[in-house]
Amino acid sequence: MARRILTALVGAAVMGIGAHAASAATLDDVKAKGFVQCGVNTGLAGFAAPDASGNWSGFDVDYCKAIAAAIFADGTKVKYTPTSAKERFPALQSGEVDVLARNTTWTINRDTALGFNFRPVNYYDGQGFMVRKGLNVKSALELSGAAVCVQTGTTTELNLADYFKSNNLQYNPVVFEKLEEVNAAYDAGRCDVYTTDQSGLYSLRLTLSKPDDHMILPEIISKEPLGPAVRQGDDQWFDIVSWVHYALIQAEEFGVTQANVEEMKKSPNPDVQRFLGVEADSKIGTDIGLTNEWAVNIIKAVGNYGEVFDRNIGAGSPLKIERGLNALWSKGGIQYAPPVR
Amino acid sequence: MAIGVTTTPEKSKPSGSIMNDPQVRGIFYQVITVVILVALVYWIADNTIQNLKRANIASGYGFLNGRAGFDVGQSLIAYTSDSTYGRALVVGFFNTLLVAVTGIITATIIGFVVGIGRLSHNWLIAKLSLAYVEVFRNIPPLLVIFFWYSGVLAVLPQPRESAALPLNIFLNNRGIAFPKPVFGDGSQYVFYTFVIAVIASFFLARYARIKQEATGQRFPLLWTVLGLVIGLPLLAFLATGSPITFDVPVAGKFNLTGGSVIGPEFLSLFLALSFYTAAFIAEIVRAGIRGVSKGQSEAAHALGVRPGLTTRLVVVPQAMRIIIPPLTSQYLNLTKNSSLAIAIGYADLVAVGGTILNQTGQAIEVVSIWIIVYLSLSLTTSLLMNWFNARMALVER
Numbered sequence: 186m187a188r189r190i191l192t193a194l195v196g197a198a199v200m201g202i203g204a205h206a207a208s209a210a211t212l213d214d215v216k217a218k219g220f221v222q223c224g225v226n227t228g229l230a231g232f233a234a235p236d237a238s239g240n241w242s243g244f245d246v247d248y249c250k251a252i253a254a255a256i257f258a259d260g261t262k263v264k265y266t267p268t269s270a271k272e273r274f275p276a277l278q279s280g281e282v283d284v285l286a287r288n289t290t291w292t293i294n295r296d297t298a299l300g301f302n303f304r305p306v307n308y309y310d311g312q313g314f315m316v317r318k319g320l321n322v323k324s325a326l327e328l329s330g331a332a333v334c335v336q337t338g339t340t341t342e343l344n345l346a347d348y349f350k351s352n353n354l355q356y357n358p359v360v361f362e363k364l365e366e367v368n369a370a371y372d373a374g375r376c377d378v379y380t381t382d383q384s385g386l387y388s389l390r391l392t393l394s395k396p397d398d399h400m401i402l403p404e405i406i407s408k409e410p411l412g413p414a415v416r417q418g419d420d421q422w423f424d425i426v427s428w429v430h431y432a433l434i435q436a437e438e439f440g441v442t443q444a445n446v447e448e449m450k451k452s453p454n455p456d457v458q459r460f461l462g463v464e465a466d467s468k469i470g471t472d473i474g475l476t477n478e479w480a481v482n483i484i485k486a487v488g489n490y491g492e493v494f495d496r497n498i499g500a501g502s503p504l505k506i507e508r509g510l511n512a513l514w515s516k517g518g519i520q521y522a523p524p525v526r
Numbered sequence: 527m528a529i530g531v532t533t534t535p536e537k538s539k540p541s542g543s544i545m546n547d548p549q550v551r552g553i554f555y556q557v558i559t560v561v562i563l564v565a566l567v568y569w570i571a572d573n574t575i576q577n578l579k580r581a582n583i584a585s586g587y588g589f590l591n592g593r594a595g596f597d598v599g600q601s602l603i604a605y606t607s608d609s610t611y612g613r614a615l616v617v618g619f620f621n622t623l624l625v626a627v628t629g630i631i632t633a634t635i636i637g638f639v640v641g642i643g644r645l646s647h648n649w650l651i652a653k654l655s656l657a658y659v660e661v662f663r664n665i666p667p668l669l670v671i672f673f674w675y676s677g678v679l680a681v682l683p684q685p686r687e688s689a690a691l692p693l694n695i696f697l698n699n700r701g702i703a704f705p706k707p708v709f710g711d712g713s714q715y716v717f718y719t720f721v722i723a724v725i726a727s728f729f730l731a732r733y734a735r736i737k738q739e740a741t742g743q744r745f746p747l748l749w750t751v752l753g754l755v756i757g758l759p760l761l762a763f764l765a766t767g768s769p770i771t772f773d774v775p776v777a778g779k780f781n782l783t784g785g786s787v788i789g790p791e792f793l794s795l796f797l798a799l800s801f802y803t804a805a806f807i808a809e810i811v812r813a814g815i816r817g818v819s820k821g822q823s824e825a826a827h828a829l830g831v832r833p834g835l836t837t838r839l840v841v842v843p844q845a846m847r848i849i850i851p852p853l854t855s856q857y858l859n860l861t862k863n864s865s866l867a868i869a870i871g872y873a874d875l876v877a878v879g880g881t882i883l884n885q886t887g888q889a890i891e892v893v894s895i896w897i898i899v900y901l902s903l904s905l906t907t908s909l910l911m912n913w914f915n916a917r918m919a920l921v922e923r
Contacts, residue, residue, distance in 0.1 A: 271883065274884060295887075320780070347595070350606075358597045
């Protein structure tokens with residue numbers, strides 16, 4: 186508690202002290218210090234979690250690496266700041282982190298009143314419910330009277346209130362600040378239902394003591410477009426973070442992978458050549474303050490969007506989440522990149 | 527200068543520079559300090575405001591009127607997700623107050639019992655009290671809270687296998703469920719007679735004291751008061767035809783429905799804070815009693831006062847003068863430690879404020895509210911305890 190207030194105060198003071206010092210150009214600051222400070226989850230398997238030796242991996246972590254690769258041609262030049270749902274916004278506001286890649290839902294309130302900018306959606310998610318199979322519940326509409334575990338300070342918490350209210354269902358919220366605490370409480374039977382983004386539920390189910398005893402209900406009660414967030418007022422940095430995502434999508438669309446990226450530079454397709462920065466007199470990277478090789482560097486570091494997805498949360502991972510909405514627009518999903526030209 | 531006798535001699539003019547006058551120097555340094563302090567505060571405030579503007583973050587307390595949108599598990603006042611952020615904060619404040627007040631009462635009782643127990647001539651009682659104090663005061667309060675939450679309450683049975691206690695009370699890992707009284711027509715008379723009984727007891731106590739001081743005869747106060755406070759409402763209850771019924775908890779689909787439930791979050795926080803703070807209070811009580819000179823109890827014994835009465839009438843009143851000031855600190859500690867609630871999800875002021883902070887992004891405003899509320903709570907406690915201390919202080923004649 187004391188620590189928390191202190192952190193907030195220090196945060197406030199830092200905001201104050203940083204007033205005239207922190208220039209608008211995050212890119213220059215990042216280049217000067219030599220790494221990207223990336224705000225990630227405290228531990229959500231598949232999205233951002235440290236292993237036993239402290240190396241971070243996951244879907245969101247790969248975005249941090251991709252940004253670092255775009256700037257430094259080296260995906261390892263990242264430092265991670267694990268943030269709880271509550272800590273994440275002050276961390277970004279105060280400049281403690283350069284970018285927040287922490288399965289954060291893009292909402293109008295966060296985009297405007299909180300002073301952030303969102304653009305690309307790297308994962309289209311929706312809120313779901315997980316229950317014990319033994320309860321014989323088949324639909325979220327049968328949940329009246331249940332105790333529901335939820336993480337505080339999330340859009341999830343608000344959607345939950347709205348959903349139960351609009352369906353005239355009673356519930357008893359059991360609210361924790363940290364994801365681990367919510368997991369532990371649900372696992373111990375403190376509540377009947379666990380609600381969060383469906384991707385999160387798949388990830389969390391693996392960490393329960395008996396994953397097979399739990400099922401995810403079919404209802405999706407909200408739109409949860411997750412994406413990286415930056416502070417308002419630095420268009421260049423905002424562009425870089427946005428285009429890192431678009432480059433990943435574009436690479437998948439062109440069939441450029443981690444393995445074949447060097448080969449693809451020789452592709453006869455002028456679009457691919459332009460994208461990979463091998464076109465004559467290319468300004469494809471220098472215009473946003475990077476090198477023309479930026480897309481190549483991203484792909485070398487983490488692969489394309491499909492590879493990032495499969496490796497961390499898709500078919501190649503224990504989570505086995507379907508691509509669904511997150512398939513390319515050309516394959517029935519809605520992941521789409523503006524043209525690189 | 528014509529007056530011959532002056533008690534204060536004329537101040538001689540400083541012979542050197544004015545800079546060497548200690549008084550002038552003192553004022554000078556104080557002014558400098560104040561100026562630096564004000565400048566620092568201004569600089570921080572100004573920078574913060576500029577930064578908030580630059581980051582397009584709205585500031586001010588207007589957000590308190592916005593719709594909260596989230597639900598709170600435990601609330602003493604009516605609250606829904608349609609209520610305002612301001613009301614949510616009030617809910618949190620009352621939850622903090624509830625755990626602080628109940629915790630202080632319980633901690634004081636346990637503390638006094640254990641503190642007096644440590645001085646007992648009974649070997650077992652003294653050693654048990656010692657063990658209690660040493661265990662609880664040497665563990666961080668957060669761990670005590672986790673101990674109760676994860677170690678004791680979470681291992682209780684699932685709702686479907688609730689442990690049934692007498693009087694239709696049920697215990698499970700969602701807390702304690704007990705019958706809720708439902709007040710029907712006529713129940714207000716039961717309440718009125720209770721109030722009358724309490725007022726009557728008050729006057730009876732005064733009468734008993736005056737009588738004892740005048741005649742030396744003791745009046746059986748305790749039994750009379752108990753009879754009044756329990757008997758009168760009971761009579762009214764029967765006379766009005768048993769208007770109060772009970773809503774008994776029954777097994778529902780997920781949990782017990784009906785009745786009242788005290789959640790495990792409140793229980794663990796309340797128990798942990800009580801037991802933790804009681805260890806310190808016990809030591810304060812022991813020190814206070816030790817601080818009363820031995821001659822006092824010896825004199826009482828010599829006068830034929832029984833040991834129990836000696837402790838109650840001779841030792842404790844004198845010990846109170848030593849006990850109350852450090853006791854105040856413990857009460858303040860307990861109130862502030864209640865903010866550890868956040869670790870187990872009890873909806874206290876900090877937990878609710880944190881949620882609001884996150885939904886609205888108004889970090890500075892929420893933090894300032896926290897500070898002001900805790901400061902006011904602590905100052906009020908101090909004020910009350912100082913008043914109590916003044917009343918208990920040794921009256922010298």
